[in-house]
Amino acid sequence: MNWLQTVRMAIKSIMDNKVRSLLTMLGIIIGVAAVITLVASIQSKATLTRLQFEAMGTNRISVNGSGAKTQDWKEMEKLLDTDLKDNINGWSPQSQYNDWSSKGLQYRNTKLDTQKYYTYMYYGNENYSKVTNNVITAGRDITKEDCRQRARVCVIGETIRKYFFGAMSPIGQKIKIGGKNFEIIGVYKGKYKGKLNTEDQMLLMPYTLQSQMMTIDRYENKQYIVQAKSRDDIDIVVKKLKEFMEPRCASSNGWFDAYSDSRYQEQQESAAQQDALLMGGVAMISLLVGGIGIMNIMLVSVTERTREIGIRMAIGAKRRDIISQFLIEAASVSCCGGIIGIIIGCFGSAIMGNIMLSKQLSEQSWMPEVEQFTVLPSPMLIVGAFLFSALLGIIFGIYPANKASKLQPVEALRTQ
Amino acid sequence: MFFRKKQVIEPQEQPDKSLLIEVKNLSKIYNEGRENEVRALDNISLEVPWGEFLCILGQSGSGKSTLMNILGCLDIPTYGTYNLDGHAVSSMKPSVLSTIRNKEIGFIFQGFNLIPALTAIENVELPLIYRGMPASERRELAINALCSVGLEKRLDHRPSEMSGGQQQRVAIARAVAAKPPIIMADEPTGNLDSKSGAEIMQQLIELNKQGTSIILITHDNKLAEVAQRVITIQDGKIISDRAGRGGVF
Secondary structure (H helix, E strand, O other): OOHHHHHHHHHHHHHHOHHHHHHHHHHHHHHHHHHHHHHHHHHHHHHHHHHHHHHOOOOEEEEEEEOOOHHHHHHHHHHHHOOOOOOEEEEEEOEEOOOOOOOOEEEEOOOOOEEEEOOOEEEEOOOHHHHOOOOEEEEOOOOHHHHHHOOOEEEEOHHHHHHHHOOOOOOOOEEEEOOEEEEEEEEEOOOEOOOOOOHHHOEEEEHHHHHHHOOOOOOOOEEEEEEEOOHHHHHHHHHHHHHHHHHHHHOOOOEEEEEEOHHHHHHHHHHHHHHHHHHHHHHHHHHHHHHHHHHHHHHHHHHHOHHHHHHHHHOOOOHHHHHHHHHHHHHHHHHHHHHHHHHHHHHHHHHHHHHHHHHHHHHOOOOEOOOOOOOOOOHHHHHHHHHHHHHHHHHHHHHHHHHHHOOOHHHHHHOO | OOOOOOOOOOOOOOOOOOEEEEEEEEEEEEOOOOOOOEEEEEEEEEEEEOOOEEEEEEOOOOOHHHHHHHHOOOOOOOEEEEEEOOEEHHHOOHHHHHHHHHHHEEEEOOOOOOOOOOOHHHHHHHHHHHHOOOHHHHHHHHHHHHHHOOOOOOOOOOHHHOOHHHHHHHHHHHHHOOOOOEEEEEOOOOOOOHHHHHHHHHHHHHHHHOOOEEEEEEOOHHHHOOOOEEEEEEOOEEEEEEEOOOOOO
16 A cells, blocks of 8 residues: 555544644644754854854964063964964964053044043954954954054954944044054954953054063063964964973963863853753653653554454455554654644744843843854754654554554454 | 475365355364353355355354355454465465455445545545555546446545445445455345345345355345345354345345
């Protein structure tokens, strides 16, 4: 007997008993919806975390130290450019400008009015934007030439641009840092949706200006930022740098450290995965209950339809036909339940995602500006949920179907 | 071929191809050897040629239904041999029996035994579906069969929307749709009024005239006279085997 015919018959019998079928499906519907909502929200949470890390620059290694001679730092830079060349995407000094004079950032917008703004200002080289995952939207980045010439130029963050210039183009405008005039050559694209304390307020100057802008004492902290090519490269780079710099810094009572956020990121990701497993497992229990519900109703159906089974056998149905009829019926019920559950789960995860997103926005200011962020379940999750519910129907249909097929035609025909 | 066991072909009696049904020393015993042993059929031998209209007559509890179940391959005998159309049925597996029921026998039951959820045409199609017939072909056969019993206007009605006589005609259509060599009818008029019953009998007679063998099981002496041959069963034994009036109702 062809199975398409059986499916049609099964769907017919579902439609004939609408209320009963719906109640039978309820367990599967709730189970699938719960699994999808939970797993999708946890996966999205993990994605959110990953995006936050990516916004800061992936595979980023912070290098800090003090005590070593300038020559030693120069040699470390050389090491990065030669031995570790294949392990890194780039590196840059990253020192913060210390605003001892409290003059902040000044912009004279009219002859009489000067606006002030206090913010984070960094020294970096031509690679700084790349390794910190910042993109120039207007103007240009700092170049090697700027660094060599100690040009008084700077790239400003989106928040600063908005504060000082509004709709006006900031390129070529003069701005005062520590009382010295700087030319704005570029603007970074905004990365975060928040208001305060974000990288978008950043300002970047060539690192070679550092000596002019502040006094450097012998034990001053040196900071670098290095972007490794991959996660595996992080360990190699960190190990090499430590081996090279630790003794040199220690020799004059200094210290050295190189570390990466990726460890923390990994921990967060594995924690999210465990969450997903745990929650998914809990939701699985309701799927199991749903499966048992199907088995129960199929057993009732076999008893109810004993006579029908007898008739089918009398007119030529084989055991195989009866088994496939009941299996397909069970699978159809659970698949229908699965489909309804998937639809509800999609709505559920969309709602959960919105709640999550608004919570994130209200609690944390450093929400990344993300277009690719969705809370909808992944196609794999949907396909998986569907196949699993079909499988559930088949597994829990085996016993009733087998029971039906073992009926003796004479006995089955005799029941009323 | 020393590793393969040599197949021993047991000498078997070759079934007589000229006979439709050949039953030898058939017994059906329930709870054998216990106190409540019941001999529903006791050492019955019977031969039915092709095309015969046979009636098995007996009171309720005489064993006539048991005999029909065995002849219809719905049940297997405890002892004895049964050859149907040259097949040794008594030693067959359930799946082969299903195929034989599907291809060789059309059943008509007292309680109609239609599937309530299916329409008339779907009920008639069902045995053809199990045979694996393509959809267009079986639909045509089903429509033809329903037309031949005068139900061309009831194709899409469910059993609950039809009278008893109409339901039984659907059952006849189901039985004859695939043109099996035998029709087995177990009290086909038992649940019907006399007029509908007469119509059903007329249709059976018609089928017999077209060459189908018919086995009619009944307790009604008057009805039995329609057959060419009447076998009377009592306490699981054949007590008489005589000619009926044959083909007149």
